[in-house]
Amino acid sequence: MSKKNKRYSEEFKQDAVNYYYSSGKSIKASASDLNISSSGLAGWINSAKANEGVVNHRGSGNYSSDAEKEIAKLKKELRDKEDALNILKKAIGILNED
8 A cells, every 4th residue: 555645634643743752753763653654744743843833742841951851751661561561460360260
């Protein structure tokens, strides 16, 4: 399937921009995760900046230092890992009920 001919909703584009900022990943890595072109994502990011002055995204934060940004990123990763662990614990509990 060609990515070239796909049309995306404005909501999807905004969600993709939000994902890019909250993930801390590069544009290329974020685009790969979302199965879209990196040039498309870069265009959406630039468009969001131009249209809004400041991109409206959750999780971007206004960090006063790189250390604070890294701490926020690590806290998010920890929450994600804890969520995954809880899901695995529930799955093990279901399997052990047999």
